[in-house]
Amino acid sequence: MDFDFSDDAKTLREQARKLFDERAGPAVARKHIDGDGIDRDLWRTVVELGWTAARVPEAHGGIGLSAEASCVLAEEAGRALAAVPLGSVLAATEALIALGSPEQQARWLPGIADGSVVAVPAWAEGGLSPAKAGASVSGGRISGTKAPVPDLAAAQLAIVSASGPDGVGLYLVDLTGPDVAVEPVETLDLVRRHGGLTLTGAPAEPLGGPSGYHDWLDRAAVLGAFEALGTATAAMDMAVAYAKERVAFGQKIGRYQGVKHKCADMFIKLELARAHALHAAWAMGADAAELRQAASAARVASLDALAFCAEENVQIHGGIGYTWDSDCQFYYRRNRALAAALGSRTFWADRLVRSLEQRNAVAA
Amino acid sequence: MDFTDSPDDAAYRARARDWLAANGAEYRTPPAEPYSRDELVRRSRAWQKAKHQAGYTGITWPKSMGGQGLSPMHAIIFNQEQSRYFAPTGLFEIGLGMCIPTVFTHGSPEIIARYVAPALAGDEVWCQLFSEPAAGSDLAGIRTRAVRDSDAPDADWIIDGQKVWTTNAHLSDYGIIVTRTDPSVPKHKGLTMFIVDMHGDGVEARPLKQMSGGSDFNEVFFTGVRVKDSHRLGAVGDGWKVALTTLMNERLAVGGKPSHAPDYAMLMDFARRIETDTGPAIEQRDVRQRVAAAYIADEGIKLTQMRALSALSKGQVPGPEQSISKVVVAKTMQEMGALALDLSEAAGLVTADADPVLAKFQGSYMAAAGLRIAGGTDEILRNIIAERVLGLPGDLRPDKDAPFNAAVAA
Structure with missing residues (x-):
């Protein structure tokens, strides 16, 4: 029984935490309200440290680490609200590794590893769930509008969901090519920038089929769960630190059960989410049959934990927490960005129950 | 992994x-x-x-x-x-899980030689006499007195008072009892622990009928019960420290879900069998959301326990995440039971000839109300998480340092 990250993954996590502690965090995130949402110096360091290469196979210029590496990196980037497109790149890398042909991998993975290519998934279209896509592909050309797409302005490659002959699948779209237009989209998250991608017959290569698309959704959900866990943990830590310091009615507010029980509930929700996220990391690394169930549970549990921690962090801070100058808003806003990033809680809860039904049907 | x-x-x-x-x-x-x-x-x-x-x-x-x-x-x-x-297995869980480890940690060699082996072999049953009507979560507030019978250094002790929520007291041969031996010092300091013969003169166990209709607990009355000084566990006045040994073991024992309680899979099967006006209940969106929540809590605790096993198998101490177990398990049992009863419409209320699965959910709904209190209430457990894991300051305890007999409830 070894239900924990490997020592290698733990070492990488410590390294990432150290860098992001020094160079990211909410105070740094605040500076990006007026910027373009990318801390280029930090991103250069992330690339130099090999984190975009971590998951890329050695044959394509990477380090060839297991899925655990991406999980710990996503968690630490989430904890620090790091203004780098790491989460997008890790999720896009996962698509190329899981679904790409040898030619597609050879064309794109070396650039992702060395930082010359920023790749982003682009599945969102307004009110549609991930199961649907209005964008469509015909004769190798893709048309439609994808928005909001995180980190789009920094990207050279998009992994786009679109309706093809067999259903919704993923397509590779070179954003430096023709018939591609990118424009900013304002969102509730002031730090992570989103964009709108308008495709008018741009060249598109299929990346796996419709079943591959759903397999990628599960993998992206695992990475998203770790990012949410990281962000939620930071919000809880901020709330607990304030409860230990703020005095009201002659004592620290952390003494009041109305406050301390909220903090305990943050911990409870986080630890449930962490257990499911670890299970999902295992399922992803082992290509286990439980991946869909584990990834769905990890996503729902982590979004629940994040929403609770981000919302109650503001509440525990009281009036000061509602001011523009308080950092509470960054967790509160990022909570919405992560909840919208890959299909709603409702979509994933339904997907969880469906996967349980299918497993039970197989078992019966 | x-x-x-x-x-x-x-x-x-x-x-x-x-x-x-x-x-x-x-x-x-x-x-x-x-x-x-x-x-x-x-x-x-x-x-x-x-x-x-x-x-x-x-x-x-x-x-x-x-x-x-x-x-x-x-x-x-x-x-x-x-x-x-x-x-x-229930009859021996408390004795072997909590009482006897306390006996062999704090008892004299003679006491250990007399009591440990027969308990382990299943010849003698033990109970834990801690809570009182006026001291549940606030265990150090107990009032059962133990007084020396004379001034001799090894004089017998005479115990008077009342205990409650004592599991299996009516079936027990011996118990460990925490008593107040010095009311003139602060409440944690005046306690002493003893081994008491449950068949002895002046001990009366009366089964308590629970809300669920079962009788697992007792009230136990002690009237002039004589205990030899050799049956004291730990020093006079060290009863709180000795009780903590027992309670640490209790936290390990009362952590998980009761075995054979309904789980998310049973809830899913049940919801599939129920026909609503718009098809099987499991197809309804709100039901699916609640089943997902049950899975996350139910399986999340199992996975959390696997994290502990993982640490144990490497010879490490499990992390603080173990402290979430009971507080999640008890409330989840209650919520899953309530959902099953809701889905059953009016039949959820009827116990006569209930479908066996529905009966199981009815039973676990009734039991969950007790489980949320037993072995540390939801509120005490949240205090423990907040204070010991997150490091938040403890509740104000105005009576903590006052002599027990001078502390006045506000």
Whole structure:
């Protein structure tokens, strides 16, 4: 029984935490309200440290680490609200590794590893769930509008969901090519920038089929769960630190059960989410049959934990927490960005129950 | 990451499984009717004795105490295998899980020699006499008195008072009791622990009928009960420290979900069988959301326990995440029960001829109300998480440093 990250993954996590502690965090995130949402110096360091290469196979210029590496990196980037497109790149890398042909991998993975290519998934279209896509592909050309797409302005490659002959699948779209237009989209998250991608017959290569698309959704959900866990943990830590310091009615507010029980509930929700996220990391690394169930549970549990921690962090801070100058808003806003990033809680809860039904049907 | 047993653990599991298959055949299925009291005691003792002869008792205890000297992992493996059966184990859980470890940690060699072996062999049943009507969560506020019978240094003690929520007191031979021996000092400092003979003069256990209709608990009255000084556990005034030994063991014992309680899979099957105006209940969006929540809590605790097993199997101490177990399990049982009853419409209320699965959900809904209180209420457990794990300041305790007999409730 070894239900924990490997020592290698733990070492990488410590390294990432150290860098992001020094160079990211909410105070740094605040500076990006007026910027373009990318801390280029930090991103250069992330690339130099090999984190975009971590998951890329050695044959394509990477380090060839297991899925655990991406999980710990996503968690630490989430904890620090790091203004780098790491989460997008890790999720896009996962698509190329899981679904790409040898030619597609050879064309794109070396650039992702060395930082010359920023790749982003682009599945969102307004009110549609991930199961649907209005964008469509015909004769190798893709048309439609994808928005909001995180980190789009920094990207050279998009992994786009679109309706093809067999259903919704993923397509590779070179954003430096023709018939591609990118424009900013304002969102509730002031730090992570989103964009709108308008495709008018741009060249598109299929990346796996419709079943591959759903397999990628599960993998992206695992990475998203770790990012949410990281962000939620930071919000809880901020709330607990304030409860230990703020005095009201002659004592620290952390003494009041109305406050301390909220903090305990943050911990409870986080630890449930962490257990499911670890299970999902295992399922992803082992290509286990439980991946869909584990990834769905990890996503729902982590979004629940994040929403609770981000919302109650503001509440525990009281009036000061509602001011523009308080950092509470960054967790509160990022909570919405992560909840919208890959299909709603409702979509994933339904997907969880469906996967349980299918497993039970197989078992019966 | 790897969910398989180490070769040693796998071998131990295989041996346990073989032994259970050979010796537990009659407990493969639940009893058709609940056992009578005498039958329960007879079967519990026989099962304990059989395990004892096969070396499956006191698994983690030192060999000098008659145990097996093995790791917590071995105990967990045996319990996992045993939980596939419906063998009667409850009668000895408190005695062997909490009382006897306290006895062999704090008792004299003579006391250990007299009491440990018969308990382990299933010959003597023990109970834990801690809570009182006026002292539940606030255990150090107990009022049961123990007074020396004379000024002699080894004088007997005379105990007077009342205990409550004492599991299996009416079936027990001995108990460990925490008493107040000095009311003139602050409440944690004036306590002393004793071993008491439950068949002795002046001890009266009255079963308490629970809200659920069952009677697992008792009120126990002590009237002039005489206890020898040799049966004191720990020094006079050290009762709180001794009680903490017991409670640490209690937290390990009351952590998980009661075995054979309904789980998310049973809830899903149940919701599939229920026809609503718009098809099977499981197809309804809100039901699916609530089933997902049940899965996350139910499986999340199992996975959290696997994190602990993982630490134990590497010889490490499990992390603080273990403290979430009971508070999640009890409330989830209640919510799953309530959902099953809701889905049943008015039939959810009717107990006569209830479908066996519905009856199970009715039972667990009723039991959950008690589980949320037993072994630390939801509120006390949240205090513990907030204070010991997150480091928040403790509640203000205005009576903490005042002499017990001077502290006045506000």
